[in-house]
Amino acid sequence: MKYSTSPPPTPSLINYPRSTSPLPAPANYQATTASAAVKRYKYLRRLFKFNQMDFEFAAWQMVYLFVAPQKVFRNFNYRKHTKSQFARDDPAFLVLLSVWLFLSSICFAVAMGLSWSRVVGFVLFVVFVDFIGAGILVSTIFWYLCNKYLRRDQDLPDVEWGYAFDVHINAFFPPLSLLHCFQIVLFNNLLIHGGFLSCLVSNTFWLASIIYYLYITFLGYSNLPMIQNARVFLLPLPILVVVYLGTVLAGWNLSMMLINFYHYRLL
Incomplete structure (x- = not known):
């Protein structure tokens, strides 16, 4: 099956300043000039300024995370050239993902037959624990491991925590859609x-979701010129296939196990 090779929509000039110089080679990337605290402050300050967000470009990224995820990370190289950072400075993707998570969680809760009072508790738990809490934890672990063990040279710029979080939410979107949305059709x-x-x-949905997550995570870190051996993120794949076959043969329905867990923690 062939996917369209049409170029992405032009990013908003608010987020991507005009530049006429060619993109440099990876070895010539500029070092990040702003501190992590300054970048974090600017990002959070724009979180509620919807008129400054490029939602069209964020939606394009969501589509291509399914059909051609490698194209999404090419834009991160462009941002490094124009903004001296790999991490997003536009929270549009995070906002769209949060809305998608909110709506999909409501649909999932209704499909489970939860009362409306429990729907509220379920959505809050999914957003603040499964998404924000787990996202911060996983991003921090990968950020530490990359800087500690995968950097080519300790004198090179380190991996930005914000970029590690961007990689996580990129990789989180396809599994969220598969498990919270597409699976609901068959629920x-x-x-x-x-x-x-x-x-x-059910377990095939889970297998596809985890493969998506690992592959997009691999693409995200292999995109960084200071990182080597990013293939370590693909090492769990053979084990994953063995576990998948074992759960199917044993009759362990992972979706039902998750639903039982959700019911238990909402008591």
């Missing part, structure tokens, strides 16, 4: 009835 008709077919379909 009442197939997944909750048990049996081999239900287990096979």
